[in-house]
Amino acid sequence: xxxxxxxxxxxxxxxxxxxxxxxxxxxxxxxxxxxxGKRMIxxxxxxxxxxxxxxxxxxxxxxxxxxxxxxxxxxxxVLPLRSGMHMPVLMxxxxxxxxxxxxxxxxxxxxxxxxGPDGLRRLAAGSMVDGLILMDVEWEDPRVPLLRELDLCSxxxxxxxxxxxxxxxxxxxxxxxxxxxxxxxxxxxxxxALLGAPAVVYGRDTGFARRTRAGFLERAAARGIEAAxxxxxxxxxxxxxxxxxxxxxxxxxxxxxxxxxxxxxHVLAELKALGHKVGRDIAxxxxxxxxxxxxxxxxxxxxxxxxxxxxxxxxALLMSKLDGGVAPGETLLAPRLTVRESSGTGxxx
Amino acid sequence: xxxxxxxxxxxxxxxxxxxxxxxxxxxxxxxxxxxxGKRMIxxxxxxxxxxxxxxxxxxxxxxxxxxxxxxxxxxxxVLPLRSGMHMPVLMxxxxxxxxxxxxxxxxxxxxxxxxGPDGLRRLAAGSMVDGLILMDVEWEDPRVPLLRELDLCSxxxxxxxxxxxxxxxxxxxxxxxxxxxxxxxxxxxxxxALLGAPAVVYGRDTGFARRTRAGFLERAAARGIEAAxxxxxxxxxxxxxxxxxxxxxxxxxxxxxxxxxxxxxHVLAELKALGHKVGRDIAxxxxxxxxxxxxxxxxxxxxxxxxxxxxxxxxALLMSKLDGGVAPGETLLAPRLTVRESSGTGxxx
DNA sequence: ACGGTTCATCGAAGCGTTTCGACGGATATC
DNA sequence: GATATCCGTCGAAACGCTTCGATGAACCGT
Numbered sequence: 001x002x003x004x005x006x007x008x009x010x011x012x013x014x015x016x017x018x019x020x021x022x023x024x025x026x027x028x029x030x031x032x033x034x035x036x037g038k039r040m041i042x043x044x045x046x047x048x049x050x051x052x053x054x055x056x057x058x059x060x061x062x063x064x065x066x067x068x069x070x071x072x073x074x075x076x077x078v079l080p081l082r083s084g085m086h087m088p089v090l091m092x093x094x095x096x097x098x099x100x101x102x103x104x105x106x107x108x109x110x111x112x113x114x115x116g117p118d119g120l121r122r123l124a125a126g127s128m129v130d131g132l133i134l135m136d137v138e139w140e141d142p143r144v145p146l147l148r149e150l151d152l153c154s155x156x157x158x159x160x161x162x163x164x165x166x167x168x169x170x171x172x173x174x175x176x177x178x179x180x181x182x183x184x185x186x187x188x189x190x191x192x193a194l195l196g197a198p199a200v201v202y203g204r205d206t207g208f209a210r211r212t213r214a215g216f217l218e219r220a221a222a223r224g225i226e227a228a229x230x231x232x233x234x235x236x237x238x239x240x241x242x243x244x245x246x247x248x249x250x251x252x253x254x255x256x257x258x259x260x261x262x263x264x265x266h267v268l269a270e271l272k273a274l275g276h277k278v279g280r281d282i283a284x285x286x287x288x289x290x291x292x293x294x295x296x297x298x299x300x301x302x303x304x305x306x307x308x309x310x311x312x313x314x315x316a317l318l319m320s321k322l323d324g325g326v327a328p329g330e331t332l333l334a335p336r337l338t339v340r341e342s343s344g345t346g347x348x349x
Numbered sequence: 350x351x352x353x354x355x356x357x358x359x360x361x362x363x364x365x366x367x368x369x370x371x372x373x374x375x376x377x378x379x380x381x382x383x384x385x386g387k388r389m390i391x392x393x394x395x396x397x398x399x400x401x402x403x404x405x406x407x408x409x410x411x412x413x414x415x416x417x418x419x420x421x422x423x424x425x426x427v428l429p430l431r432s433g434m435h436m437p438v439l440m441x442x443x444x445x446x447x448x449x450x451x452x453x454x455x456x457x458x459x460x461x462x463x464x465g466p467d468g469l470r471r472l473a474a475g476s477m478v479d480g481l482i483l484m485d486v487e488w489e490d491p492r493v494p495l496l497r498e499l500d501l502c503s504x505x506x507x508x509x510x511x512x513x514x515x516x517x518x519x520x521x522x523x524x525x526x527x528x529x530x531x532x533x534x535x536x537x538x539x540x541x542a543l544l545g546a547p548a549v550v551y552g553r554d555t556g557f558a559r560r561t562r563a564g565f566l567e568r569a570a571a572r573g574i575e576a577a578x579x580x581x582x583x584x585x586x587x588x589x590x591x592x593x594x595x596x597x598x599x600x601x602x603x604x605x606x607x608x609x610x611x612x613x614x615h616v617l618a619e620l621k622a623l624g625h626k627v628g629r630d631i632a633x634x635x636x637x638x639x640x641x642x643x644x645x646x647x648x649x650x651x652x653x654x655x656x657x658x659x660x661x662x663x664x665a666l667l668m669s670k671l672d673g674g675v676a677p678g679e680t681l682l683a684p685r686l687t688v689r690e691s692s693g694t695g696x697x698x
Numbered sequence: 699a700c701g702g703t704t705c706a707t708c709g710a711a712g713c714g715t716t717t718c719g720a721c722g723g724a725t726a727t728c
Numbered sequence: 729g730a731t732a733t734c735c736g737t738c739g740a741a742a743c744g745c746t747t748c749g750a751t752g753a754a755c756c757g758t
Contacts, residue, residue, distance in 0.1 A: 015474075016744055027708045032746060039747095042706060059474035063415030064744035067713045072412065077459065081444050088436040095430050098461045102468075107477065110426065110459045112447045119451075125364075125408035127714095128456065236614075236646035262644075265585075269618050295611075297585035365714055376738045381716060388717095391736060413714035416743045476744095 015058045024052040035060070066127060073106050075318060076129040078120070078143070080113035080136055086261045089289055089307055093135055093157060096311025104319045106130070117146045124152045131318045133157065137168070139207045153321045155314045159207045159330065167321065169313050169331040173208045173287075176303045176335035177215030180257035180285050183301070183337055185223045187283055189255030192220060193246045194229040195239075195267060196259050202231055212259050212287065228253070232263050239266035240273075247274070255343075259287040268296055268342075283343035290338075298341035306333055364407045373401040384409070415476060422455050424667060425478040427469070427492070429462035429485055431553070435610045438638055438656055442484055442506065445660025453668045455479070466495045473501045480667045482506065486517070488556045502670045504663045508556045508679065516670065518662050518680040522557045522636075525652045525684035526564030529606035529634050532650070532686055534572045536632055538604030541569060542595045543578040544588075544616060545608050551580055561608050561636060577602070581612050588615035589622070596623070604692075608636040617645055617691075632692035639687075647690035655682055 021028045026045060033039040034049045041049075052058075066072040077097050079090060098108045109129055111119060120143070123129050130153065134143060137158030144160045156168040177194070184192045194216045196202070197209040213229045220227030228250050232242040242263075246253060256271075258264050264286050268278055276282045278298055285301040286293060293302035310333065317327045370377045375394060382388040383398045390398075401407075415421040426446050428439060447457045458478055460468060469492070472478050479502065483492060486507030493509045505517040526543070533541045543565045545551070546558040562578045569576030577599045581591040591612075595602055605620075607613050613635050617627055625631045627647055634650040635642060642651035659682065666676045 017746095018744075028745080029709075029747075030707060033707090036746080039707090040705065045706080057474070059471055061416065061744050062475040062477045063412040063421060063715095064713090065746080066412030067410065067416055067715085068744075068746040070713080070746095074458070087440040091436040091440055094459070095461055098459050099463060102461075102464060107472075108459045109423070110443070110447050110457045112444055112451075114448060115451060122408055123456075125406070126411040128411045235644035240646070265614050265618075266646075269614075272618075272622075295584035297589070297615075366716095367714080377715085378717075378739075379737060382737090385716080388737090389735065394736080410714050412745095413743090414716080416713090416745085417715040417717080419716095419743080 015056045017058070017060065019056055020049065020052050020058045023056055024049045070127065072127055072130055074109050074129045075101055075106050075131045075133060075315075076109045076111045076120075076123055078111045078113055078132060078134045082136070085136060088292075089261060089305060090135065092289065092307035093311045096308040097133055097315055100312045100315040104315065106315075106319075113143070117143070120146060120150065124150050130322055131155075133314050133318060137207060139210065153318060155318045155321070155327070157310055157314050159211070159332075163330055165329075167317050167327040167329060167331075169310055169317065170208065170333070171305060171310065172332035172334055173211040174215030174218075175332070176287050177212040177217075177257070177259075178219035179303055179335050179337045180287065181216050181219035181223065181225075181227065183285055183339075183343065184255035184257065184283060185220070185225050187255065187343060189225065189283060191226045191250060191253045192255035192257065193227065193250055193253050194257045194259065195232040195242055195246065195263065196229060197231060198233045198260070199231040209259070216257060226250070232258075232260050232267075234260070234262040236266045236269070239263040240270040243267055243270040244274070254282050256282065256284045257286070258284060261286075261288045261292050264288055264292060264300065265296055268298075268300075279341045279344045285337070285343050287335075293338070293340065296342075301338065301340045301343040303335045303337045309333060364405045366407070366409065368405055369398065369401050369407045372405060373398045419476065421476055421479055423458050423478045424450055424455050424480045424482060424664075425458045425460045425469075425472055427460045427462055427481060427483045431485070434485060437641075438610060438654060439484065441638065441656035442660045445657040446482055446664055449661045449664035453664060455664075455668075462492070466492070469495060469499065473499050479671055480504070482663050482667060486556060487553055488559060502667060504667045504670070504676070506659055506663050508560070508681075512679055514678075516666055516676040516678060516680075518659055518666065519557065519682070520654060520659065521681035521683055522560040523564030523567075524681070525636050526561040526566075526606070526608075527568035528652055528684050528686045529636065530565050530568035530572065530574075530576065532634055532688075532692065533604035533606065533632060534569070534574050536604065536692060538574065538632060540575045540599060540602045541604035541606065542576065542599055542602050543606045543608065544581040544591055544595065544612065545578060546580060547582045547609070548580040558608070565606060575599070581607070581609050581616070583609070583611040585615045585618070588612040589619035592616055592619040593623070603631050605631065605633045606635070607633060610635075610637045610641050613637055613641060613649065614645055617647075617649075628690045628693045634686070634692050636684075642687070642689065645691075650687065650689045650692040652684045652686045658682065 017028055017031050021031045026049060031049050034041050034046055077094060101108045132152055132154035134156045137156045137160050139161050141160045147154050156166055159168050159170050194213060196213055201209045217227050217229055230242055230246060232239055258267055271278050271282060278284050287303045290304045293300040313331060321327050366377055366380050370380045375398060380398050383390050383395055426443060450457045481501055481503035483505045486505045486509050488510050490509045496503050505515060506519060508517050508519050543562060545562055550558050566576050566578055579591055579595060581588055607616055620627050620631060627633050636652045639653045642649040670676050
């Protein structure tokens with residue numbers, strides 16, 4: 001079969017690098033070098049090749065590329081789908097990761113952790129992905145030891161108990177909890193409470209929940225105010241119960257921190273139902289994404305969860321590791337507290 | 350370099366099919382056939398090869414495989430990240446798709462549509478993916494014409510205006526709207542209203558919003574009851590405003606259908622604040638995922654959005670198309686309405 | 699005008715699979 | 729007992745790309 005005949009026999013849209021080379025009148029390797037920039041190519045040839053690529057609509061075959069170069073230009077995003085996780089937040093991480101990865105010329109493979117360790121092994125051994133981004137990392141995460149065994153580049157979003165040799169990024173939740181305590185203390189509240197994640201999340205020892213709680217309680221203690229912390233489920237009835245429980249068991253509580261995106265609305269509703277004026281006789285500050293804080297009534301003072309920022313950083317770190325760079329072990333983003341109506345000034349304490 | 354030397358030089362964990370063949374004492378092609386089952390292999394050889402694979406920890410190289418076979422065993426999940434979309438629902442689709450795909454031995458590439466049409470072209474031309482699952486399809490979706498041009502297998506979750514030649518699955522939102530109207534009518538309500546998606550969603554002519562509204566209004570008309578339909582934003586203040594607006598402009602309205610997962614909580618809160626007893630003097634039925642309906646207080650009667658089911662079906666249809674099968678053009682899932690406290694019986698109408 | 703550089707390009711050897719045709723050895727057919 | 733038929737296996741040719749060493753042309757200093 002002739003060269004031309006072979007080409008025409010394929011389905012249209014399958015243009016190879018050889019076609020481009022032929023069209024531009026250069027060698028295959030030249031085209032490759034134009035694309036990768038790994039060798040010097042004269043400007044005139046460059047332009048000619050680029051033009052041919054455009055004319056023919058050439059796109060390199062990802063499989064062939066990864067076979068020859070041992071790089072797939074794909075990263076895996078591993079997100080365990082546990083109960084108690086807040087989907088909107090997760091989704092924001094995910095999209096930030098996806099978008100940033102594209103900016104670095106990588107695609108994103110979605111891996112739900114239901115496959116378990118073998119899933120990761122398969123991806124690693126099959127050269128499907130160059131690196132891993134693990135989300136929602138637990139304090140004692142079963143994936144962490146596997147990571148060490150796997151010799152694949154990875155970045156964790158979240159902090160495990162033993163992070164040696166790993167690259168982790170996260171919001172500094174301890175500082176966030178402390179910031180809430182500080183804020184309430186500065187408003188003059190002397191009895192405060194933290195409504196946290198669902199009990200199951202603490203049971204798992206998820207890093208961020210425990211770190212927030214510790215930061216909150218320690219800072220409150222340091223400032224000499226009384227503080228309590230209770231878990232809080234996601235549904236309306238349980239959240240209401242938690243609110244009543246706190247108010248009953250810790251009478252005189254006038255400052256509330258809420259670290260539960262799903263329950264925050266229920267908490268406000270219950271406070272209202274109990275006759276409290278949020279922002280007047282009781283102050284509420286939340287740790288949650290910005291849009292949640294702004295959608296409630298009254299708008300919530302909050303430490304925002306910088307999902308986009310974290311996602312971007314995670315990808316950037318992974319890319320630098322893939323290029324042979326070294327990455328810091330742990331990156332903690334400082335919390336920023338935004339004051340809104342729910343903890344305005346001028347309230348009786 | 351000797352054969353053995355070459356092998357030892359590679360990083361551990363990179364076992365090739367040739368290694369397996371050597372270990373089992375068979376030809377490379379035999380191993381391949383054992384794996385693919387495309388030719389008959391004697392049971393004894395099969396077992397020997399399988400054992401070698403296990404011992405060596407062999408995983409085929411995805412790139413090489415896709416190069417040789419023209420199949421990548423990866424599908425793309427395209428989800429546009431528009432405002433007004435409800436993340437928890439989207440996420441449930443996404444995970445259902447991911448899990449089902451794995452059951453069919455495929456991985457899932459996450460594609461946010463921010464890249465636009467060129468992103469899809471790149472994936473198609475680069476043989477990165479075998480097929481496409483498009484989520485959140487609009488009535489006049491710009492991706493639809495592209496799909497026709499692309500000659501890639503695809504399945505849409507959602508219904509576009511012109512679905513000829515395409516495979517679509519979705520909840521039958523018109524029937525869902527109608528079911529809500531029926532339910533309220535059967536409870537004896539004669540003035541009903543639909544609180545819908547944010548205005549921007551109707552502005553985009555997103556299929557599911559318009560179909561629900563049409564179904565609701567038509568069925569109400571058919572049953573001779575008065576019905577109104579208004580959009581509803583996601584935040585507390587706007588949702589409350591929408592509720593008051595409906596009650597003011599359509600006095601005597603006692604039945605409410607809500608098709609907005611994010612606003613549903615705010616709507617209930619406002620009704621309560623206005624002194625209404627939901628489930629007694631006003632009936633509410635929602636179109637939303639089960640967990641949302643169960644988390645409110647009172648629990649909501651609802652038509653549930655079968656995200657998992659839709660995701661599974663979409664993947665199953667895609668797989669059958671990839672295997673050369675034919676797929677139905679349009680699959681509409683019948684809605685199921687579950688009655689809960691918010692529209693109990695025994696209420697004064 | 700001649701070795702030594704540097705620059706731009708080429709040719710070919712892989713990379714790890716799949717798949718097709720070929721080929722012995724049993725088994726069935728007459 | 730020769731011939732056709734299968735069955736199980738093998739060898740080799742793709743697949744489309746990257747990368748390394750080689751090659752020729754142009755340029756330098758002398």
